[in-house]
Structure formats: structure tokens, C-alpha cells
Amino acid sequence: MSQGRSAGYGRRLVAIGLMAALALPAVVWADDPVFAVFGQPAYTDPDGNVIDAGPGVPLTCANASKAAEQMNSGISPGMHAASVDSGNLTGSMPYNELQLRGPAARLVRDTITANWAPPPPGSSWATQMWPNDVSTTEYIAFPVAIYIPTAADAARMRVTMRYRAKDQLVAIYRNELNNGNTLAAPLxxxxxxxxxxAGTLALDSGWRVGENVLTFVVRGKADDADGNMMTAFAAAFDAYCAPITPTAVPTSNEWGLLLLGLLAAGAGAVQLRRRR
Structure with missing residues (x-):
């Protein structure tokens, strides 16, 4: 990425808009952010830039479970993470300005998680990509994105997530962040x-053709008198497609068939009489 473009990203730093009662601090990004949408084909953006195909496979009814696994935390590629500072800037942004950096979120060291509950099978404890200097509370955004190629797949897609959060899952955004938090209350x-x-969430609605971005926001708090903390998240995704509901075909019962036979016989008799 050119220096001019990198500087452009620096000028566009904005905050993630959380629910009204929550003032989420500003997101801090490192150099050369990369936004990866699993299974997305290569395309040309409105500025004429050719965007390479995303890693992995698209989310379809034919490979739903396999496609969802690539979203799991702790794998590469996988869920991303972004640390936040205490700037408390206001505003919101669409998902395509939530620039993801690197192949996956950073794993929490085993020595730290020794006294934590194990992550859901298929996932690992993950955290922000660089340390935070917040002394009392911090928020970490964990975004993941996947591509659905057809409207039929999007309409039938059912995704489940088993998760663990340290400390608390307080927000889930679907696609544009300014659409608002989908959680009625922190989990x-x-x-x-x-x-x-472990927590379980059904993410059955709201899937659309093309890019689908889910952003999970976890709140952490100081673990000791010195303000030390480790905000982390572990998530394992699975998916399947709801069966196609067959269209009901009207059927006739025995009386209906008898009546139909009588009508046919009557029509035949009338036709025969006319010929005579």
C-alpha cells in the first residue's frame, strides 16, 4: 500500500458506534490494514482498485458447516480483533471502514488461560492485536466476514455460535455498524x-447476498488493583440451511372425487344429447 493511501487511512480513523448507553473508545489501527471477506471473489472497487479474492470458501448450503468453521477464533484465517483506547470519540462507520489487520486475532497465552474455562471446540481464546493502556475498562471489537453468493442461500442460512467472553459480550453488529447493536442487553x-x-447464540436472520460482516464487542474490566486486565473472546461457528418448505398441492377427498365424476358424467350426457 502506498504511503499516501496509508496516510489516508490514518485521517479516516473513526469510532465504532455502540448502543446509546455505551461510549466506545476510538479504534486504533496499525499500518497497512487488510479487510478479508472469506470466500469473496475478486472484484474492482468503485475507485478502480482490483481487490483480490478473499481466503477460504463462500458460505453456501452445500458447504455451510465447512464455510462457517473458517470464522472461528484462533485459526488463520479467522476472526480478527482490534484494541481500543480511551479517546471516546463519537461517530459511527460502515463495516467497510472497519479495516481488519493481519490473518487472525492474537491468541492468549496458555499460561494466562490456565485458570479459564476451555474455549468451545474448534476455537481458541483470542484477544486484541496490541496491548491497551486503559486502566479501568476497555472494549475489544472482534469482527469476522464471509461471502454468501446467492439469495436462496442467504434466505435459508442458519448460523450458530458457541462462545466465551472475558469479561462480557455487550454488542453484536451485523454489517453496517451504524445499524446499531442487535443485542437487547449485554450477555x-x-x-x-x-x-x-458457554454461551450460545442463533444468528439465523439478516443474512444477505454478498458480504456479511459480524462484529462482536467485548467489555473488559480491571482484574486487580493495578488495573491489569485481559479482554478476550473465543467463538466457534457452525451453519446449516433450513429445509425448503414444499408448496402445498390441493388434494380432493373421496366426496370431491365423486362430485367431480358426476359433473364429468353430466357434461358428457349433455354433449351426447346435442349430437343426436
Missing amino acids: TADTWSKGSA
Whole structure:
């Protein structure tokens, strides 16, 4: 990426808009951000730039489970992560300005997670890509994107997510972030400690043809008097397609068939009489 274009990204730093009661700090990005949509074919953007095909496979009814697995946290490619600072800038942005950096979110060291609950099968504990200096509370955005090629696939797609969050999953955005948080309330904070139950979410609606971006926002809080913390998220996705509902074909019962036979016989008798 050219220096001029990199500088352009720097000028376009904006904040993720959270729910009204939540002031999410500004997102801080490193050099040369990359936005990857799994399974997206190569295309030319409105500025004439050729965008290479995204990694992985598109999300279709034929390969739903396999396609969803590539969204899992802790794999490469996989879910991304972005740390935030305490700037508290206001505003919102569409998903295509949420520039993802690198192949996947950074894994949390095993020595840290030794006393945490294990992540859902197929996933790993992941966190922001660089340390934060927030002393009391921080928010980490975990976005993941996948391509659905047809309207038929989008209409029937059913995606489930098993997750653990340290500390609390407070927001889910679908596609444009300025559409607002889809959670009516933050989800339970205790899905990360040993003995806690993993959370489960059904992401069955809102899928569309083309790019589909989900952004999960996790709130962390200080773990000790010194303000040390580790905000992290673990998510395992699976998908399937709802069966096609057959169109009901009207059928006739025995009385209906008898009546139909009588009508046919009557029509035949009338026709025969006319010929005579």
C-alpha cells in the first residue's frame, strides 16, 4: 500500500458506534490494514482498485458447516480483533471502514488461560492485536466476514455460535455498524471462569447476498488493583440451511372425487344429447 493511501487511512480513523448507553473508545489501527471477506471473489472497487479474492470458501448450503468453521477464533484465517483506547470519540462507520489487520486475532497465552474455562471446540481464546493502556475498562471489537453468493442461500442460512467472553459480550453488529447493536442487553459476564457454561447464540436472520460482516464487542474490566486486565473472546461457528418448505398441492377427498365424476358424467350426457 502506498504511503499516501496509508496516510489516508490514518485521517479516516473513526469510532465504532455502540448502543446509546455505551461510549466506545476510538479504534486504533496499525499500518497497512487488510479487510478479508472469506470466500469473496475478486472484484474492482468503485475507485478502480482490483481487490483480490478473499481466503477460504463462500458460505453456501452445500458447504455451510465447512464455510462457517473458517470464522472461528484462533485459526488463520479467522476472526480478527482490534484494541481500543480511551479517546471516546463519537461517530459511527460502515463495516467497510472497519479495516481488519493481519490473518487472525492474537491468541492468549496458555499460561494466562490456565485458570479459564476451555474455549468451545474448534476455537481458541483470542484477544486484541496490541496491548491497551486503559486502566479501568476497555472494549475489544472482534469482527469476522464471509461471502454468501446467492439469495436462496442467504434466505435459508442458519448460523450458530458457541462462545466465551472475558469479561462480557455487550454488542453484536451485523454489517453496517451504524445499524446499531442487535443485542437487547449485554450477555452474561461469567462465561470464562472454570465451571461456567458457554454461551450460545442463533444468528439465523439478516443474512444477505454478498458480504456479511459480524462484529462482536467485548467489555473488559480491571482484574486487580493495578488495573491489569485481559479482554478476550473465543467463538466457534457452525451453519446449516433450513429445509425448503414444499408448496402445498390441493388434494380432493373421496366426496370431491365423486362430485367431480358426476359433473364429468353430466357434461358428457349433455354433449351426447346435442349430437343426436
